[in-house]
Amino acid sequence: MSEYVRTIDGRLQTAVHHYLHPDLPRRVTIIGTHHFGVPAYWTDIRARIDRLVAGGAVVHCEGSMLVPDASDVTEDERRLLTELRRCRVLEQQRVSQVFGWVHQRDGLGYPPHWQVIDLSHLEILRRLGPDMIGKFIGPLRRMVDWPDDDRCGPARYRFLIAVRVRITGNDRAITRRGPADTVLVDDRQRLALDAVAGTGRDTVLVWGASHLAGLGTALRSRGFVRCGDTEWHTVLDLPPIWPAFRQLLPGGSTRSRKGRGAE
Structure with missing residues (x-):
């Protein structure tokens, strides 16, 4: 049975997921997100968060891009951070242009009373090292950075994302450990949990769905008990694979236009 x-x-x-500490009493709600989704997905999640806030909860959320960097940035670090951020912004533009999806930050709005509890991009870079960051940037750049006159770019991107969504749409895929997860998962979750311990209020944690398992395990070790039913929110309809694949074949765009005209 799926959990995340x-x-x-x-x-x-x-x-x-909902957790309750019987001795305090105090409730923690973990809202797992997919970083891109249709506008209705974010509307539903934001409404859920607003109801919890109206009941007295405080919101703690991830958002490395929103955490300011330290002032002592070297030139090499600045170059890597600039390219990483450029690719992330371009990624947001591509999913909007190709699929009409919205990024988490834009979809939720991140109002001022929400607290961003996360490592900055610079802190992540320094903990992982420039080589590891470079390994992230390379594939991302190849996926999202194509010339305006590249007619295959959108079709290639549509195909790759359609495949990726299917591959990662299960618990086993999103909880699989990678070489960078000591920082990207463990260190960041430790910050989130320290912040939970630092407030006596009900707390809403807004984090990617891949963090649900680790955050839940840590909360249980601190005396919280899972309660209530799992709520599910629809991120998006799975994009079709084969139309995008056919457009990648020689003459694919022409065949696609003819096919649409005959329908």
Whole structure:
């Protein structure tokens, strides 16, 4: 049975888990997100968060791009950070242009009363090292950075994302450990949990769905008990693979236009 993310009836969905500490008493709600989704996905999640805030909860959320860097940035670090951010911004533009999806930060709005509890990009770079950051930037750049006159660029991107969404739309895929997860997962989750311990209020944690398992395990070790049913929110309809693949074949765009005209 899926606990964190699932695909059902052609739709990708993410979970919301609730935890209660019986001795305090105090509630923590973990809202797992997919970083891109249709506008309605973010509307539903934002409404859920607003109801919890109206009940007295404080919101703690991830957002490395929103955490300011230290002032002592070297030229090499600045170059890597600039390229990483350029690719991330371009990624947001591509998913909007090609699919009409919205990034988490834009979809949720991150109002001023939300608290961003996360490592900055610079802190992540320094903990992982420039070589590892370079390994992230390379594939991302190849995926999202194509010339305006490259007619295959959108079709290639549509195909790659359609495949990726299917591959990562299950618990096993998103909880698989990678070589950088000591920093990207463990260190960042430790910050989030320290912040939970630092407030006596009900807390909403807004984090990617891949963090649900680790955050939940840590909360249980601190005396919290999972309660209530899992809530599911629909991220998007799975994009079709084969139309995008056919457009990558020689003459694919021409065949696609003819096919649409005959329908």
